[in-house]
Amino acid sequence: MGATLSTLSYLVASVLFILALRGLSHPETSRRGNTFGMIGMGIAILATLFHHGMDLGGIVLVIAGLAIGGTVGTVVARRIQMTALPQLVAAFHSLVGMAAVFVAAAAFYAPESFGIGTHGHIHGQSLVEMSLGLAIGAITFSGSVIAFAKLAGRMSGAPITFGGQHWLNLGLGLLLLVLIISFVATGNAALFWMIALLSFALGFLLIIPIGGADMPVVVSMLNSYSGWAAAGIGFTIGNLLLIITGALVGASGAILSYIMCKGMNRSIINVLLGGFGSESGAAAAGGGDADRPPVKAGSPEDAAFMMKNAQKIIVVPGYGMAVAQAQQVLREMGDLLKKEGVDIKYAIHPVAGRMPGHMNVLLAEANVPYDEVFELEEINPEFADADVAFVIGANDVTNPAAKTDKSSAIYGMPILDVERAKTVFFIKRGMASGYAGVENELFFRPNTMMLFGDAKKVTQEIVQALQR
Amino acid sequence: MNATELANQAQATAQRALELAAQARAAAEAVAPVAAAAEPFLYLLTIFLLACFVGYHVVWNVTPALHSPLMGVTNAISSVIVVGAILAAGTADGAAARIFGFIAVTLASVNIFGGFMVTRRMLAMFKKKGS
Numbered sequence: 001m002g003a004t005l006s007t008l009s010y011l012v013a014s015v016l017f018i019l020a021l022r023g024l025s026h027p028e029t030s031r032r033g034n035t036f037g038m039i040g041m042g043i044a045i046l047a048t049l050f051h052h053g054m055d056l057g058g059i060v061l062v063i064a065g066l067a068i069g070g071t072v073g074t075v076v077a078r079r080i081q082m083t084a085l086p087q088l089v090a091a092f093h094s095l096v097g098m099a100a101v102f103v104a105a106a107a108f109y110a111p112e113s114f115g116i117g118t119h120g121h122i123h124g125q126s127l128v129e130m131s132l133g134l135a136i137g138a139i140t141f142s143g144s145v146i147a148f149a150k151l152a153g154r155m156s157g158a159p160i161t162f163g164g165q166h167w168l169n170l171g172l173g174l175l176l177l178v179l180i181i182s183f184v185a186t187g188n189a190a191l192f193w194m195i196a197l198l199s200f201a202l203g204f205l206l207i208i209p210i211g212g213a214d215m216p217v218v219v220s221m222l223n224s225y226s227g228w229a230a231a232g233i234g235f236t237i238g239n240l241l242l243i244i245t246g247a248l249v250g251a252s253g254a255i256l257s258y259i260m261c262k263g264m265n266r267s268i269i270n271v272l273l274g275g276f277g278s279e280s281g282a283a284a285a286g287g288g289d290a291d292r293p294p295v296k297a298g299s300p301e302d303a304a305f306m307m308k309n310a311q312k313i314i315v316v317p318g319y320g321m322a323v324a325q326a327q328q329v330l331r332e333m334g335d336l337l338k339k340e341g342v343d344i345k346y347a348i349h350p351v352a353g354r355m356p357g358h359m360n361v362l363l364a365e366a367n368v369p370y371d372e373v374f375e376l377e378e379i380n381p382e383f384a385d386a387d388v389a390f391v392i393g394a395n396d397v398t399n400p401a402a403k404t405d406k407s408s409a410i411y412g413m414p415i416l417d418v419e420r421a422k423t424v425f426f427i428k429r430g431m432a433s434g435y436a437g438v439e440n441e442l443f444f445r446p447n448t449m450m451l452f453g454d455a456k457k458v459t460q461e462i463v464q465a466l467q468r
Numbered sequence: 469m470n471a472t473e474l475a476n477q478a479q480a481t482a483q484r485a486l487e488l489a490a491q492a493r494a495a496a497e498a499v500a501p502v503a504a505a506a507e508p509f510l511y512l513l514t515i516f517l518l519a520c521f522v523g524y525h526v527v528w529n530v531t532p533a534l535h536s537p538l539m540g541v542t543n544a545i546s547s548v549i550v551v552g553a554i555l556a557a558g559t560a561d562g563a564a565a566r567i568f569g570f571i572a573v574t575l576a577s578v579n580i581f582g583g584f585m586v587t588r589r590m591l592a593m594f595k596k597k598g599s
Contacts, residue, residue: 058558069577
């Protein structure tokens, strides 16, 4: 295929990718957008397969790779549970990172094929781009592996911190810089692999101090990195499609990280330095303050009775709902209440769940229509005229202390104004604090009724009471 | 301010503009050889920066409810790195580069198929009231 034709195909693919993202501005257009993305990818792969210099053996190799990878990807994507989505995305990010490492290695060992010089004599500028693509790819890989392990519960979600951690990371970062500079100067193969190894180590060390509930930021950030890695490789091999797509993905991940940080009122630096939430055990132990008003606990029957007679109910789901797999039974509860003429809405905090938009997907999976689900800014004014706020699996994002208590760790975080509802039902296993290690003031408010127990079990009991 | 003064000022301004233009030209001529050498890179960089802006504006338009599918799609399209992998597997000299290319094609394909498929599954679940 001629160079012009393949460049044109790459341009068409880039436009289709932009349209794929554009489609996500509304659920109605999103499915078409996704199809555009698939077509774009198909065009890109076909155009590359017809690239001049492709030999038969190579085409067989490529098709074998596509078939193996495609089968694995399809099977995994079909089987995965929606609650496990965050770890799946993290795992996928790691693959992009690793692919970037291998493409960089291929470009290093066969520079002629990419027109960046001859073996041992690669252009200096290409070496810079190559080492950046390599380093970012390797950091994306090992960082995503840790994020995956934390999200999937294969390792503790608690932050792992030790003395001098940040100094160690800084030192390794500087060492990486030195390695890259000497690699660019010499083009030495040993230095290439040392950059890879050091970047793997750095990716690992950067993510271990970050706690489980900060994973939405980490997953978004690694999403961004995978884009920058692709762009870096695009610069190395002079491919426009890689550069454009890498920039799109990089920008997308960066925006999502920003939105998540704003949702917690924390800076990205603060999240990345980690250690947040490690003091939760201590704070929980001191929870039984004597001068606190007593907590009111209720039964599912009481809740069912009050909700049946309500006019407007706002449900606030959180990660706890996903852990308990309570979304189906929650929707059943909503259906029964709707039959009683109750107006039901769902309120989603930006950082609810373990990845951006996770709660929306879980509710959609449980057949909750998306026009009953609202974002924080849309729904907050409505709590004042709601009869019931039903908090299931959320905690910190409902804590009024974020608005009033300047000493609180979560002060300034935007929260859902559940305390303005006439009655608040709060499903919780026990009195322990949330992720931020802060006690929730809401529990002690006179209009709050605690429903102690597992989210799914309590909701089931409410459903049974409603059916009677 | 009378007419003569105004004319004098205008003349001075015109003179200054001419000088600046000459300076700009000299600067451009001085930079030209450097720019010619760096041209392919500058061209790529221009496209990269413009694509960042496009990404920025398109992504801010994505509704928060679809942020998970957004991650799914960006995940799938970032595996466009498969293009580099295919070139390595199919055209490179030397077994090492081909094997690296093959591994990269396989890894990226998991992502392409998995990413688009899981996004499709997610999006299929988003339904309106009554549908």
